[in-house]
Amino acid sequence: MTTxxxxxxxxxxxxxxxxxxxxxxxAAMVTNDFEYDNGPMGKTFGPEAIEKTLSxxxxxxxxxxxxxxxxxSSGTLESGTVLNERDDRIEIHGxxxxxxxxxxxxxxxxxxxxxxxxxxxxxxxxxMTPPAG
Amino acid sequence: MTTxxxxxxxxxxxxxxxxxxxxxxxAAMVTNDFEYDNGPMGKTFGPEAIEKTLSxxxxxxxxxxxxxxxxxSSGTLESGTVLNERDDRIEIHGxxxxxxxxxxxxxxxxxxxxxxxxxxxxxxxxxMTPPAG
Numbered sequence: 001m002t003t004x005x006x007x008x009x010x011x012x013x014x015x016x017x018x019x020x021x022x023x024x025x026x027a028a029m030v031t032n033d034f035e036y037d038n039g040p041m042g043k044t045f046g047p048e049a050i051e052k053t054l055s056x057x058x059x060x061x062x063x064x065x066x067x068x069x070x071x072x073s074s075g076t077l078e079s080g081t082v083l084n085e086r087d088d089r090i091e092i093h094g095x096x097x098x099x100x101x102x103x104x105x106x107x108x109x110x111x112x113x114x115x116x117x118x119x120x121x122x123x124x125x126x127x128m129t130p131p132a133g
Numbered sequence: 134m135t136t137x138x139x140x141x142x143x144x145x146x147x148x149x150x151x152x153x154x155x156x157x158x159x160a161a162m163v164t165n166d167f168e169y170d171n172g173p174m175g176k177t178f179g180p181e182a183i184e185k186t187l188s189x190x191x192x193x194x195x196x197x198x199x200x201x202x203x204x205x206s207s208g209t210l211e212s213g214t215v216l217n218e219r220d221d222r223i224e225i226h227g228x229x230x231x232x233x234x235x236x237x238x239x240x241x242x243x244x245x246x247x248x249x250x251x252x253x254x255x256x257x258x259x260x261m262t263p264p265a266g
Contacts, residue, residue, distance in 0.1 A: 039233070039253065040253040040255070040256065070214050070216065070237060071216075072205035072206050072207045072214055072215070072216050073205050074205045081203050081205055082205070083203065083204075083205050083216035083217070083218065083235070084216070085216065085237045085249075085251075100172070100251065101251065102216070102218075102235030102236075102237065102251035103235075104203060104218050104235065116218075118218075118233065118234065118235035118251040118252060118253075119251060119253070120172065120173040120251075120252070120253055120254050120255075121253050121254075121255060122173070122254060122255060123173065
């Protein structure tokens with residue numbers, strides 16, 4: 001992490017690392033008491049939450065292309081808030097689909113202390129379910 | 134609407150009007166081509182979308198208390214973006230429940246041109262279904 005980050009650029013780098021499947025570098029960007037609230041899917045905690053929650057899901061994806069549609073922020077790297085709207089595009093079961101997501105991030109002392117995503121659970125379940133036949 | 138609004142305060146006033154069930158004044162704050170994207174529940178358009186989508190739902194609610202937990206914005210009243218995280222608390226079927234929601238708002242020429250909410254559809258359906266017995 002460079003010192004030139006803003007809350008906005010910190011979250012953009014974090015998302016970019018996830019998209020490139022670099023979960024360990026992404027995990028180094030979160031606080032020890034990091035909360036990953038995956039909305040209707042439940043919560044996990046600490047830097048290990050990244051690997052724990054995403055490695056299985058990413059293992060199912062043959063392509064990952066999360067696009068930040070809108071992102072606004074307030075505060076500083078010491079204490080900041082970043083909200084975004086994303087199209088989390090993934091290739092799974094041989095086809096690209098889009099998961100519409102809104103994300104909430106809290107920044108504390110240059111690290112991400114909260115990541116909460118809002119989305120429709122049924123949409124995710126349908127995407128993850130292999131097509132019949 | 135006073136001229137002292139910012140994108141942030143415009144959306145706060147809009148939410149406040151909805152909470153006080155003043156749907157007609159809220160509808161006057163949106164553009165003629167306003168898009169109300171109620172996420173997994175579908176889209177409606179124009180100022181009439183407010184009444185159309187919310188009057189039935191609000192009619193089921195004996196109490197409405199939407200709380201903005203976090204809100205960030207960018208741009209100006211001429212062209213701005215506001216993202217928020219809310220607890221949309223409602224009293225329905227004799228009990229208070231919370232609908233966790235993330236909202237996206239676009240501002241154009243001093244009016245709201247887009248309102249998109251992200252939430253879990255099943256959570257809303259369960260809240261709206263009368264308890265058995």
